[in-house]
Amino acid sequence: MRLPGKIPFSIHPFFWLIAALIGWFNSGNLIGTVIWVGIIFVSVVIHEYGHATAALFFGKHPRVDLVAFGGVTSYEMGNLSFWKQFVIVFNGPLFGFILFAVFYLLLHLHLSANPLWVGIVATMEVVNLFWTILNLIPVLPLDGGQLLRIILESFWGLKGIKASFIVGMCIAVAVSFFFFILQAFLIGALFFLFAFHSFDTYRKTQFLSESDRDEETRKRMQRAEASLSQGNKGEAKALLQNVLAHASSGILHNTASQYLAFLLFEEGKRHEAYELLLSVKEGLPDEAVCLMHELAFEEKNFELVTHLATSCYRMVPSQEVALRNAKAFASLQFAKQSGGWLQTAWNMGTLDVENILKESIFDPVRKNPEFIQFISKLQ
Secondary structure, three states, X not given: OEEOOOOOEEEOHHHHHHHHHHHHHHHOOHHXXXXXXXXXXXXXXXXXXXXXXXXXXXXXXXXXXXXXXXXXXXXXXXXXXXXXXXXXXXXXXXXXXXXXXXXXXXXXXXXXXXXXXXXXHHHHHHHHXXXXXXXXXXXXXXHHXXXXXXXXXXXXXXXXXXXXXXXXXXXXXXXXXXXXXXXXXXHHHHHHHHHHHHHHHHHHHHHOOHHHHOHHXXXXXXXXXHHHHOOOHHHHXXXXXXHHHHOOOOHHHHHHHHHHHHXXXXXXXXXXXXXXXXXXXXXXXXXXXXXXXXXXXXXXXXXXXXXXHHHHHHHOOOHHHHHHHHHHHHHOOOHHHHHHHHHHXXXXXXXXXXXXXXXXXXXXXXXXXXXXXXHOOOX
């Protein structure tokens, strides 16, 4: 369901499902479940509109999406200052606390003695206080974790971002164990997932550099990717070279190098493509690994070929790759591995083993007993 407006709003069906499950676990009956769904819906919407209204105030164009385990407010970050980012993030918990305060007053004004009214108001009060406090724990992706990230980044830049992942992971583990001890297993498991999320994000940011945070460089990369998808390779090449000129390291640099290497390869500039991939050989995607494997063999970088041997064959289990591996291992005098890869190539179909073995690249292992043991099975 999507609703247009200044703040576009959408609800994923799984939101209702998860809200209903939470309602059923807390009430155990249909009426209680419906009430809980309403409580969750109002609480999440108010919280997300806290973020969205602040973003709108600062000239952004936010949208709110209610997803399986809550809500997400997204907007174009741009060159938003740290204090504005802080206000946007903090405004969500602030609206949640205001909602708590409203229902706290309603409960203590004793406007009605109706048990249903009292129960709903009391639940709204507790839910919003509990969620506001929980959400301010400095663990990503909670708002508290975002606030920690903003503060540390404002002081130490990229190092601050990475530090926020480490701090958040440690706190998430501690909170997870705390709730497990209290036998609140669902929340404990949730924070354990948060800890893993922080660790995984930290691991992925190892290649992140200061240039990755430059908005103009990111936009150039986006335009380059759009040009590639539209088949405008000339324009894409110019944009990628521009990205490399502004990003000497980091994820944008690595990605631009990989894209540009493929374009150079298509132009027949194989050595230039090899040099580019060699400069970013750590963390290459699957398709780039196999291109690197092929070019490294042509450049006689047999150590790199053997390093990529298994991963490339797993991605492209072809006779050509297996034979390339056999030759690379042979040149480095690894007789057993060379024989094994040659046997793998032979098992994949017709192979002129006799002529292949005449190639000088097999000279270092030709008389090795381990190699001969493999070869004898193929002749």
